[in-house]
Amino acid sequence: MFQLSHFKGGLVLDGHKKISTSSAIKPAILPARLTVPLQQHIGHTPELLVQLGDQVLKGQCIAKATDGISASIHAPSSGRVSAIDEQAVAHPSGLKALCVTIETDGKEQWCEPSALKQNYRDSSNQQLLNIISDAGIVGLGGATFPTAIKLQSCEPATINTLIINGAECEPYISCDDMLMRERAKDIVLGIQILQQVLAAKQTVIVVEDNKPQAIQSLQQALQKQAIDNIDVITIPTRYPTGGEKQLIKVVTGKEVPANGLPADIGILCQNVATAYSVYRAVYLDQPLISRIVTVTGDAINEPANFEVLIGTPMNELIAQAGGYTANIGGLVMGGPMMGFSLPNDTLPVTKACNCLLTRVTEDTRQIPAQACIRCGECAEVCPANLLPQQLYWYSSSKNFDRAQDLHLFDCIECGCCSAVCPSHIPLVQYYRFAKTEIWAQEKERKKSDNARQRHEFREARIAREKAERDEKLRLKKELLAKKKIEEEGQQAAVDPKKAVIEAALARVKAKKDNTTEKPKNTDNLTPQQQQKIAEADQRRQQKDNKDEAT
Amino acid sequence: MSADYQKISQDGLWTNNVALVQLLGLCPLLAVTGTFINGLGLGLATLLTLILSNASVSAIRHWVRPEIRIPVFVLIIASIVTIIEMLMHAWVPGLYNILGIFIPLIVTNCSIIARAESFAAKNPVLPSVIDGFMMGAGFLLVLVVLGGLRELIGFGTLLDHSYLMFGETARSWTLSFADGYRGFLLAVLPPGAFIGLGLLIAGKNYIELRKTKHQTVKLQPVIENSSTA
Amino acid sequence: MNRQVLITALVLTLFAAIGGGLVSYTEQSTASQIRVNDKMMLLHSLKSLLPAQRYDNDLASSAISIAPHQLLGTTKTSRAYSATKNTDTVAFIFNVIANNGYNGKIYLLIGVYTDGSIAGVRVVRHKETPGLGDAIDENRSSWILNFNQHSLSSLTEKQWKVKRDGGYFDQFTGATITPRAVVNAVHNTLLYYQQHKAVLLQATTKPVSPKE
């Protein structure tokens, strides 16, 4: 059936999944306060729809996706908006970001169901996409890319293969595994919707061979519904097979072109949990307000999977999992290979949070880095076929051009290289440093180009104005000279005093004309800037009014 | 004016030393510094050339068009070098034979044309001559230091072959250190030349580093004074 | 435009002429001294091969040209010098090449008395390993003086070898090839002299101009 291929590099890691799969998915309790960050996806921040003090209902949209890449945010439960401010969020920077805090009322009161209540098979693609978009669904495999946009962006009928990613290749994480075991039927329903939207010719669910129960339950679900256009494929366990490009390579033998998207070779890849969310949105009219989170690791008492409302503080989740053991050393959001460590456990759960991994002190010890001896171990395991050791040299010396020549941006930050480095060099951090630095420089460059243009424009304008002024002056002088001659002829006729007054008046008038000239630098502006100017004008008026009042 | 000359001297001898900082004139510098005397001989020849070429280039600086500037400079330098070469051939034939091809190659000693271009072509004669002298002296200094070091380490002697330059009486000048010293050939072979110059530059860097360390402490009030004044 | 071109050419020509003039002048005034020097240099090396009291002619201007010969290791016409005392030929000095040195050819000057004994051997140019093969250089060791006075008759055919090969001459520790090559070359020169003695002695009676 499927001729499995394999990708170069990668690692066989110890799964550690069993520790969190012994019990079924547990519903997490409703916390007293939900802190919902507005930015939980790749793209623009959505537009806020609520105000401080508003009552919101469960599932109510509290921030609407903007144009471009963006996703909506919904209230995970009913209650009152008690704060709209910057709060610490789960982000490697540790910075704060705009959040809506909801004090839950415990009623879990759902908002009005939307108009569309028909069988999805009768709906048009556009209607389905609208539902997915309105539900704020983003990719739950890790990148949190808005799903509707991903589905929309591929040309109709160009997708040959829809790949449902159930690989879950990172150690410790088991949320997809549990989802597939327990809700295989719903996942399949979700997949069918995706199939219809994409008109995909072929659909496969790909699962690593360390999840036999998940495979079994998926197959049963397919059999029960007598679905024959979806296959379940078992692939060898190897990190990072779950990575989109690697997965595609394993399943189809094709390589997604660098800088390209899977859609370029007729493939689309979605995570199982994303498919499940699609099912919930279409069948149950429920937006993405909760997700399965694996709480696991070696420093937690009762590891398990929880169905958690977005915005739930992590420490409450930890408490439900029996709390930390004594030797707790750190908390990681995500898996040990790609997750990031958190500064504290009071941060809210977001759509991206698939796992809370507790680390024992021993695992969080810092082995000091030694010099790179160019042993090449890292290149050996790099699934992107890069030369991590060279990338490291050039990133650490800020030779970004060379780093880009060596395809820095093809690095998927999988962490394999760091994991095998005998010198314990935090390679991935160097790449992240280099990437963000390059982006910043790019922005600077754009900005400086813009500044140069504006500067040159200004210089030119000043030169022009000067020329104009000189010209005016010259004309005036001529005129005056002429006048003088004329005046001399008529001197006797006109009262000299009057003439002086008139001249002064003229001068004043000229000056006035000059000052009431339009503001000078409002040409060449983008609509956004013009909007800002308009706002400033408004404020100006307010201020003028105030001035007048006082 | 005198401060100017001081700056020129300091530039030539140290801060902007041809060999240690500008890295010019490396070929003769490395090739003939097998012994102290060789270095001295070529150093003097170069010094003379530098002075004369700087003087003449500066004298004619208003007369040459840009497109033939380089050919003219090169012509002048070549004439000077050829004359010096003949004089050496006539009066210090032993040294002439040892230095061999590197005497005519003074023409292409980059430092000479570099000085002509960057200094003599922009300055009057007197400063140019002084610049030539100081640059040449700086170069000479490095030549003899490197030559001396390589000779000392390589053969354990100093001033060997002085008679080539100073006549037969100088045969007895040779200083020999540590009898039975086997010699360390690396120093006199080509690699030793490179490594030796590398070490000299490092030595200079070391001195400068120490100096700036001392200076930064001292300099600060001076800057403050000048800004408040 | 043409004017500009002409001026350019003229300026360059002017400087070339001035430079050329100065150089030519220097050349003329130093030419004789240089010639003297060159001769002195040659004489100096020739003299070192023969004790001064053994000859009275001007060695440098007594050159004879020698056809290339395998025993001398030469492939081009080379030069030899004859030493005379009271018009009697007393010795010849040959330019010899030892072709089988460790790193290449070894250029030698070999002086042979008319009686077939060695007057002296000097290395002119060589590329032997410094510190190993370069002991053949007089500046490095006195090994090269060992040949003095020896002849085809003072040592047997078998003895004209280095000790390692069962001969008379020392080798250097760790280096046998270089001395072997030199011993071989000296031996061959003696053989050459033996074979060409008559012709050589005749040639000296009518000296060839050194220009040849």
Added chain:
Amino acid sequence: MITALLILSILAAVFGLILGYSSIRFKVEGDPIVDQIDAILPQTQCGQCTYPGCRPYATAIANGEAPINQCPPGGEATILQLADLLGVEPLELNPENGEESGPTVALIDEENCIGCTLCIQACPVDAIFGAAKQMHTIISDECTGCDLCLPPCPVDCIDMVPVKSETTNWKWSMPVSNDSTPKAK
């Protein structure tokens, strides 16, 4: 000697003609290197380099009159790029020109602005707008943070504030290297 002079002069004359002719025939205008340098400079136009703007500084560098380490807004990154372009050793930023600091933008205290237009005239990139006797506003996207508008303001109503660090423009830092890992130049 005559032949010597003759031959040399003839040769020189011929070469002179060739060069003279080709210098006219192959004349080229313009100096692209200045543009390349200018493209690297941050265009803050602040004058801290002691030149009246970025382009004059670029011209000075191209002519070999100025070292590459005088632009504080550009800081290390700019110096590295210049060194790379010109093939010279990178230098430390000259402390006399100022210190490298994070990006800033100007902010006008709108309550106090009297609308004197002096800052408008100072701004090198037309990032302030407003008219006489009107409150002025900074177009913060365009502001390069050059500080030039501060001195002319008669009521000191302009402040320079650091550009805010947000999750969207946040940068990963280089891992703190211990002694054996390479350091940035």
Added chain:
Amino acid sequence: MIEINDMTEFALILLSTILVNNFVLVKFLGLCPFMGVSRKLETAIGMGMATAFVLTLSSVCSYLVNEYLLAPFALEYLRTIMFILVIAVVVQFTEMVVHKTSPVLYNVLGIFLPLITTNCAVLGVALLNVQEQHGFLQSAFYGFGASVGFSLVLILFAAMRERLEVADVPAIFKGNAIALITAGIMSLAFMGFSGLIKL
């Protein structure tokens, strides 16, 4: 016709000038550009190409000047002047032509071209050709071999220096000092070729 013997001779000349008697590392010629334009690989390649062109051309030209102008009139003492004049003109001319006809190439080679005049290797080749009594083709091969040898080590050196930039070199050795020492070790490695061709 070129005979087999000549061919081997030319091959030996090339091998000798490129490896055994490498101009830069063994003969000490052309060191200033070797040190000066080896900071970046791209520029080193440009310099290598420019030098190869000028070196071969001027080797041939100076041979012609020597053979047909100097030797017939016994003006050998004007050799240095004549050669350097030829070289300067070749370089200047090349520069102007390239500047006009191929701005892209000029951008790559531009700043290095004038430097070639003062590259000892160029004059050195011309003088050595005379010293070794090379014929026309020999001179051409000698010049070409020398320039290849020059370019080869220049490019290798440039690639090494890019690595050195990043290395944690002790402060006082940073820059030129360590570069010279590296060149020294390169020269050490090239000593391995000594005795390879027993000329």
Added chain:
Amino acid sequence: MQFNSATSSPHMMRDDGISQLMLQLLFALTPGAIAMFYFFGWGVVFNLIVAISTALIAEAAVLRLRQREIKNTLLDLSAVVTACLLALALPPLAPWWLTLVATLFAILLGKHLYGGLGFNPFNPAMVGYVVVMISFPREMTFWLLPSTINPAALGFIDSFNLTFFSQLPAAMSWDSISSATLLDGIKNHLSQGHLLSSIDTNQQLGNLFGKLAGNGWEWINLCYLAGGLWLFKNRIIDWRIPLGLISSLSLLSLLFYLIDSEQYLSPSTHLLSGGIMLAAFFIATDPVSASTTPRGRIIFGAGIGVFIYIIRQWGGYPDGIAFAVLLMNMAAPLIDYYTVPAAFGKRDQS
């Protein structure tokens, strides 16, 4: 609860480090070292002792000067590896000061002027070796006959006196103790215009030949080969460099051997004499100074093989390993530059 969150992913590191790598390398060296001791006596041990102690002291001194952490750096054992490889490459009769100078140059010039572990573009051990090779060529020919055929094998005391006091045993001269190695001997033999088939008649050389290659050397090389294969099995070294080296050397030697077996040595002799196996598995594989791309490593190894053959066959040195390694070290950055592998998804484009 607050945590320390300074690190980036991944949150897994391997437990062992460079020290363990070097330790395994030293372990893999032991069979060869023991074989050398068996054939060449105590001089080998003295070389090792002098080299290792010099290396450690020199490294400590540099670190002290540079105000760097000393203990952990010494414990990474890279200096010991350098010292051992150097000591095993030097002739067993080398006087102590020769080993000392070589090691100093290796550690100071070859390694620490460049910033220490990880930064040196040249193989430090080979830098040290070449420095003494060109400076003291006489001492570098102080090899002796393997004990199996040496009538005058030196005891501990004699060796000690020789190494540390340059004192020859009574009634022995340098020439009677030292002996050219096989490669050197054959080179001399050939340079006198003899043919290889006449070796049997040459008593001195005939003796030097063992079953496969040089007497004694064949076993030493096989021991190094075994150690190298063990390293390969433990993934300490990459197969590409040894394979490139051995295959290019065998191919070239086979080619010329087939052309004229009287002038050119057989492939087996080439492969198993001198330090080929040591070079192929332990020296050429020094990751720091070698090429680091996969294709580059094959080219790197093959280049070393080619240069070894050229220098051995036509050059001035009997065994050109050190020069060949340095020459390819020199080319490694350029090779790396031009052999960057196609990144994932770039194969069809570039």
